[in-house]
Amino acid sequence: MLKIIVCVKAVPDPKEADRLKIDPVTKSIPRLDIQLVLNPLDCHALEAAFQSRRKYGAQVTALSMGPPAAGNVLRECLALGADEGILLTDPAFAGADTYATAFTLASAIRKLGFVDLVLCGMVSSDGSTEWVGAQIAAFLDLPVVTRVSEILEDQGDVWTIKSDYENGYRIVKLKLPAVLTVTREINQPKALSFSGILKARSKQIIEWNLESLDLPAERVGLKGSPTCVSELSNLESRRAVEMLEGTLEEKVDHLIEILTNARAA
Amino acid sequence: MIDFTFSEEQELFRKAAKEFAETRIAPHVPIMEQTNRGWDEVVKELAEAEMFAVTIPEEYGGLGIGYIGRLIALEEIARISVATAMMYQVFGLGIEVFIKFGSEEQKRKYLPKFATGERLPTVAVTEPGGGSDPKGCQTSYTKEDGSYVLNGRKCFITNSHIADVQVVLANDCENSEAYSTFIVEKGMKGFKATHEEHKVGMRGCNTGEIELREVVVLADNILGGEGKGLKVAMTAIGDVGRGGMVGCSLGVQQACLEAAVKFANERVLYGKPISNLQAIQFKIAEMKIDLEAGRLLGYRAAALQDRGERSANEFAVAKYFTTEAAQKAAKMAVDIHGGYGCMEEFPVTRYLRDSFVLGPSAGTSDIMKVIISRWALT
Amino acid sequence: MMAQENAKVFVIAELGMRGTERVTLQLIGKARQLADEIDYGVGVILLGSDLADSEQELIEAGADLVLKGDAETLELYQAELYTAIIVKLVKEYQPEILLLGSTSMGRELAPLLAARLETGLTAHCIDLAINASGILEQRIPAYGGMITIICPIKRPQMATVAEGVFPNPVLDSSRTGNVIPIEIQDGISLRAHTLEIVREELMGISLESAQVIVAGGAGAGDVDGWREITELASVLNAGLGSTRPVVDAGWSDFDSMIGQSGKMVNPDVYIGVGISGDLQHMVGITGPKIMVAVNNDPKSHIFEQVDYGVVEDCRIFVPALVSALKDNKAKPD
Numbered sequence: 006m007l008k009i010i011v012c013v014k015a016v017p018d019p020k021e022a023d024r025l026k027i028d029p030v031t032k033s034i035p036r037l038d039i040q041l042v043l044n045p046l047d048c049h050a051l052e053a054a055f056q057s058r059r060k061y062g063a064q065v066t067a068l069s070m071g072p073p074a075a076g077n078v079l080r081e082c083l084a085l086g087a088d089e090g091i092l093l094t095d096p097a098f099a100g101a102d103t104y105a106t107a108f109t110l111a112s113a114i115r116k117l118g119f120v121d122l123v124l125c126g127m128v129s130s131d132g133s134t135e136w137v138g139a140q141i142a143a144f145l146d147l148p149v150v151t152r153v154s155e156i157l158e159d160q161g162d163v164w165t166i167k168s169d170y171e172n173g174y175r176i177v178k179l180k181l182p183a184v185l186t187v188t189r190e191i192n193q194p195k196a197l198s199f200s201g202i203l204k205a206r207s208k209q210i211i212e213w214n215l216e217s218l219d220l221p222a223e224r225v226g227l228k229g230s231p232t233c234v235s236e237l238s239n240l241e242s243r244r245a246v247e248m249l250e251g252t253l254e255e256k257v258d259h260l261i262e263i264l265t266n267a268r269a270a
Numbered sequence: 271m272i273d274f275t276f277s278e279e280q281e282l283f284r285k286a287a288k289e290f291a292e293t294r295i296a297p298h299v300p301i302m303e304q305t306n307r308g309w310d311e312v313v314k315e316l317a318e319a320e321m322f323a324v325t326i327p328e329e330y331g332g333l334g335i336g337y338i339g340r341l342i343a344l345e346e347i348a349r350i351s352v353a354t355a356m357m358y359q360v361f362g363l364g365i366e367v368f369i370k371f372g373s374e375e376q377k378r379k380y381l382p383k384f385a386t387g388e389r390l391p392t393v394a395v396t397e398p399g400g401g402s403d404p405k406g407c408q409t410s411y412t413k414e415d416g417s418y419v420l421n422g423r424k425c426f427i428t429n430s431h432i433a434d435v436q437v438v439l440a441n442d443c444e445n446s447e448a449y450s451t452f453i454v455e456k457g458m459k460g461f462k463a464t465h466e467e468h469k470v471g472m473r474g475c476n477t478g479e480i481e482l483r484e485v486v487v488l489a490d491n492i493l494g495g496e497g498k499g500l501k502v503a504m505t506a507i508g509d510v511g512r513g514g515m516v517g518c519s520l521g522v523q524q525a526c527l528e529a530a531v532k533f534a535n536e537r538v539l540y541g542k543p544i545s546n547l548q549a550i551q552f553k554i555a556e557m558k559i560d561l562e563a564g565r566l567l568g569y570r571a572a573a574l575q576d577r578g579e580r581s582a583n584e585f586a587v588a589k590y591f592t593t594e595a596a597q598k599a600a601k602m603a604v605d606i607h608g609g610y611g612c613m614e615e616f617p618v619t620r621y622l623r624d625s626f627v628l629g630p631s632a633g634t635s636d637i638m639k640v641i642i643s644r645w646a647l648t
Numbered sequence: 649m650m651a652q653e654n655a656k657v658f659v660i661a662e663l664g665m666r667g668t669e670r671v672t673l674q675l676i677g678k679a680r681q682l683a684d685e686i687d688y689g690v691g692v693i694l695l696g697s698d699l700a701d702s703e704q705e706l707i708e709a710g711a712d713l714v715l716k717g718d719a720e721t722l723e724l725y726q727a728e729l730y731t732a733i734i735v736k737l738v739k740e741y742q743p744e745i746l747l748l749g750s751t752s753m754g755r756e757l758a759p760l761l762a763a764r765l766e767t768g769l770t771a772h773c774i775d776l777a778i779n780a781s782g783i784l785e786q787r788i789p790a791y792g793g794m795i796t797i798i799c800p801i802k803r804p805q806m807a808t809v810a811e812g813v814f815p816n817p818v819l820d821s822s823r824t825g826n827v828i829p830i831e832i833q834d835g836i837s838l839r840a841h842t843l844e845i846v847r848e849e850l851m852g853i854s855l856e857s858a859q860v861i862v863a864g865g866a867g868a869g870d871v872d873g874w875r876e877i878t879e880l881a882s883v884l885n886a887g888l889g890s891t892r893p894v895v896d897a898g899w900s901d902f903d904s905m906i907g908q909s910g911k912m913v914n915p916d917v918y919i920g921v922g923i924s925g926d927l928q929h930m931v932g933i934t935g936p937k938i939m940v941a942v943n944n945d946p947k948s949h950i951f952e953q954v955d956y957g958v959v960e961d962c963r964i965f966v967p968a969l970v971s972a973l974k975d976n977k978a979k980p981d
Contacts, residue, residue, distance in 0.1 A: 023924075103759070103769070170846075178843055179839065231767050253960065
């Protein structure tokens with residue numbers, strides 16, 4: 006039976022996230038009451054784990070580092086089908102860059118003992134770096150393939166993977182245990198179901214903090230982050246706009262005139 | 271005393287129902303509107319999403335989630351398609367009479383198939399001679415050698431043509447005070463769905479007439495005991511029927527508020543979005559107040575129901591309030607849209623038409639007041 | 649001290665279908681500028697197979713030192729092998745700064761290197777500068793503004809940068825540099841072994857070279873609205889770009905996305921349709937002489953960033969524009 010960890014992240018609802026703006030006066034980002042949701046690509050990572058479980062049998066653990074409110078997102082992972090959830094939460098973990106985040110997650114995975122597969126969404130909707138999956142692999146000294154779009158062969162412990170690469174793809178032969186970060190193309194996640202939500206009642210979410218992971222405070226959170234933000238600034242708007250007026254036809258004609266003069270039309 | 275928040279699990283039910291309605295029901299709405307058809311597809315979607323199992327106890331193949339869960343699901347489905355929500359709620363009514371009044375044998379025979387949506391039931395009470403007055407029922411039965419022969423006609427029945435099983439209220443020919451509810455199944459000789467209605471709203475919701483001509487059934491087909499028909503029908507309509515209308519109405523209210531807010535924030539007049547104008551703000555405030563109040567009334571009644579307590583009166587209040595509020599909300603939303611409120615591409619026109627059908631379903635507003643005054647006066 | 653012995657601003661070179669990737673040369677050009685500010689040299693790590701004298705172009709772009717690994721095992725990008733080699737070189741040469749292109753290879757290799765080197769890494773920078781304390785300022789757009797990130801203590805300071813952020817450097821054939829061959833160990837077993845890389849030829853007009861770009865955003869409304877925008881691009885013979893919401897909705901794929909984590913473009917004319925003017929997208933566009941926006945929201949942020957604005961629902965405006973453009977084309981001159 007495979008042991009699979011899916012790293013998930015609770016992110017501000019992408020539909021609301023563009024309300025978060027740098028305040029031009031305080032030069033900081035005011036906290037808004039935006040709901041935390043499951044990072045969209047993580048659903049695909051979870052479904053990939055479930056597909057392996059359907060085929061070969063597996064225990065699927067959802068792992069996340071976040072504030073206590075991220076527990077709701079883990080509960081959703083259980084409802085989607087994860088067997089258990091682990092929340093790494095501690096004020097000391099706050100302010101982490103990708104290095105400290107990956108380090109903390111990797112420590113938790115190490116604590117869980119042997120794993121066959123670590124799955125992550127390729128990128129989070131708020132951080133947008135694509136770093137954490139690969140860095141977890143580095144800390145655990147596991148091989149990694151990023152941007153996986155298809156698993157071509159998955160019998161035994163040598164898999165054949167297809168991943169996005171520039172304008173095409175690459176084929177990789179991968180020996181487990183390993184880390185994969187996945188794209189949207191890899192599967193079609195199943196919808197949240199009522200029976201799944203009921204089954205989650207008997208599943209547990211374990212919380213681990215700094216002490217549970219037995220890590221020194223300097224290696225996690227803001228203190229453990231090699232990068233930091235030195236400045237926030239606003240971008241000045243750049244151009245003086247001329248708004249085209251008139252009826253629909255007049256605006257269309259005016260625009261065509263502009264484009265013709267610019268040799269675009 | 272009271273905790274007004276939903277549990278984490280209930281929030282997940284809402285999320286699942288919302289995603290279901292937005293991804294699996296919404297694509298069918300245009301066809302339903304244009305053709306007054308398309309119900310088979312949405313009923314299939316409801317079945318696949320385990321919606322029919324919500325109130326059925328686990329021991330009969332259901333999920334046993336209860337009535338708050340049902341109300342959450344109805345709200346979210348109605349927000350996208352009231353027609354679908356209406357069919358769903360009336361199937362729920364059919365399911366309820368079996369849960370409450372079915373014999374052990376009847377429950378085992380029917381409920382598991384209802385849970386998967388393989389077979390679906392409805393309740394047929396209303397007739398040309400009486401809906402508000404159920405005793406105006408002229409559908410009758412006679413007893414002949416241990417079997418019963420049914421004759422009559424029911425109208426304005428939701429799911430008339432698509433229900434596999436109908437629970438029909440009939441009057442004993444030999445005793446005008448006695449009513450019984452009979453399980454009648456599609457395919458039985460003499461039983462058929464006849465005329466289809468074309469409603470101004472809830473298009474795509476199957477509504478029509480059924481006819482019974484010398485339909486022969488056995489004693490096994492009596493639901494709830496001979497002579498207990500009115501109790502069976504009225505009890506189920508009293509909470510599940512009314513509760514279903516609350517869900518439909520709350521969905522319409524929510525949809526109207528969202529449409530009004532979106533339009534008010536985008537429509538620019540006098541150099542600013544009209545959401546800056548107090549007249550518009552006041553209409554939106556009224557819609558918001560009615561939605562907050564309606565939700566509290568509905569969920570309070572559903573919570574009583576989940577505890578196994580009597581809730582028919584509380585649901586009467588909630589049904590009256592929300593169906594009236596939905597009609598008001600739809601009109602206000604249309605008004606906020608100005609001229610665009612008459613144009614079919616704008617969903618508010620559909621909400622307005624849908625809202626007309628909310629009032630008379632499961633008891634008119636005036637009947638609700640009769641019931642509520644009775645509650646207040648005793 | 650000779651610059652090549654003091655090479656401290658490093659770039660990881662990447663080879664593509666037609667030789668050195670443009671982003672590599674652009675980064676070397678920028679590295680040259682940064683290195684001059686801190687009085688250091690520029691080093692480039694070049695890994696591949698059958699390299700001939702590909703290092704020449706790197707030197708002409710500004711490199712003082714090229715560490716060249718030429719072996720059959722390096723023909724295709726192999727994460728474990730490239731990581732092991734580069735980590736060893738970095739520990740030996742101790743660069744202050746290490747830059748990679750924000751390419752598929754870069755986005756996998758950079759985090760692996762940063763974790764192994766226990767240092768910081770910033771993604772998709774749109775600007776780099778040396779501040780008064782000699783530290784690399786790495787700028788990324790976020791939250792409607794600009795965030796400056798630094799890696800004050802750990803070294804090297806690492807960043808990835810997309811193609812098109814920095815200009816193509818002027819190649820100076822008179823430049824010289826030192827080329828040091830790297831010995832590549834044989835027979836390292838790879839747990840992740842790239843068997844094959846298939847790069848497809850781009851269909852249609854490449855965004856990076858398009859002179860006119862039509863970009864569509866969430867305002868397209870639905871896949872039909874998106875198709876109208878596609879038609880507009882076609883009628884104007886323009887490149888077709890998109891924003892993240894369009895990619896998320898599945899109307900177009902990631903390759904068409906213009907923005908900080910997508911493509912950087914510099915057309916002469918940019919027409920944004922149904923686009924809100926979100927910073928993450930707008931930073932992907934540099935240099936256009938004319939910028940036009942069509943959006944149904946008069947308050948939209950995009951109207952502060954363009955030369956010409958049209959307040960109209962793009963689902964109404966675009967078909968009208970396409971129709972009129974087609975009529976014009978049909979008219980005899």
